[in-house]
Amino acid sequence: MHPLGATRSSLKADHLLQTPDTFVRAPLPGAENVDFILHATPRLGAAFTQMTAEFAAGGMLGPTPAQRFVYVLEGGLIVEAGDSAVTLTRGGYAYLPQGAEHKVRATSASRAAVIEKIYQPQPGADAPEIAIGDESKITGVPLMGDDGLRVRALMPDGPPYDFAVNTMTYDPGAALSMVEIHAMEHGLLMLEGGGIYRLGDAWYPVEAGDFIWMRPYCPQWFGALGKKPAKYLIYKDWRRHPLGA
Numbered sequence: 001m002h003p004l005g006a007t008r009s010s011l012k013a014d015h016l017l018q019t020p021d022t023f024v025r026a027p028l029p030g031a032e033n034v035d036f037i038l039h040a041t042p043r044l045g046a047a048f049t050q051m052t053a054e055f056a057a058g059g060m061l062g063p064t065p066a067q068r069f070v071y072v073l074e075g076g077l078i079v080e081a082g083d084s085a086v087t088l089t090r091g092g093y094a095y096l097p098q099g100a101e102h103k104v105r106a107t108s109a110s111r112a113a114v115i116e117k118i119y120q121p122q123p124g125a126d127a128p129e130i131a132i133g134d135e136s137k138i139t140g141v142p143l144m145g146d147d148g149l150r151v152r153a154l155m156p157d158g159p160p161y162d163f164a165v166n167t168m169t170y171d172p173g174a175a176l177s178m179v180e181i182h183a184m185e186h187g188l189l190m191l192e193g194g195g196i197y198r199l200g201d202a203w204y205p206v207e208a209g210d211f212i213w214m215r216p217y218c219p220q221w222f223g224a225l226g227k228k229p230a231k232y233l234i235y236k237d238w239r240r241h242p243l244g245a
Helices: none
Strands: 015-018 032-040 049-060 067-074 076-081 084-089 092-096 102-106 110-117 131-134 141-143 146-153 163-170 186-192 194-199 202-207 211-214 220-225 230-237
Touching (some): 032 211, 067 163, 076 110, 084 131, 110 230
Antiparallel strands (some): 067 092, 067 110, 092 131, 146 163, 163 230, 186 211
C-alpha cells in the first residue's frame, strides 16, 4: 500500500535524516554504469559530498576535482592507483588524495559509500598519501573507556589530512555518554542495527540504510536499541583551523 506521504525522513535547518524510501538515483558525469544517491552536497549546505554509488558489474567511477574516500558496502571494487591495483570487498576502503590519478571499477554488482571533499592544505605539512585498508583488520578502541562502544579509525591521521572517517559500533543498550555540540560537520551512514538519534531538538528512530547529515553545532546523541549491535560510518572535517588559516 502507498504510504500516502508518510516517511521517517526529515530536513531541518541543522540536520537531515534521509531514509531509503526517499532515495532518488541519478547519474554523474564521467561515471559508467553507476547510479548515485546524493546524500549530502553543497546544495544542502554541506562542505563535502557524500553519496552511495550503486555499480553494475564493470561500472566505474568518473573523475573528481576533490579528495575521494571509498568504503565498500557490498560486492567488490578494484582500485587502481599509482603502480598497484587492489581488490576491495565488504569493509575495504581507499583514500585517494586530490589530484591522484586512479580508477575505481566494480568486479560485480556492488555498492559503496563515497565521500569527496576539496582539500584544504596545511602550511608546512607534507602532502597526503594514498591509503588502502580493511576495516576488519583494525582493532576497535573503546570510546571514553566504554567497552560497549568501539571506534575504528579508517583514515590516516596527522597534519596532511583534513578529514576523518570512522566506524562506530555500539553493543545493544550502549549510548554516547553526552550530547555532543561541536564545530565539526558530520555525514553518517547507518550500516547495521538501529537505535534512537537525537538531532537538534528532535528524536528519531534510525536503522541500517539511513543517512544523517549534521551541520556544525547541531546537538547530537545516539543510543543503540534491539538485540544486535548498531554500527555506522561517520565523516567529520578535522585538523584545520575554523578561519581557514
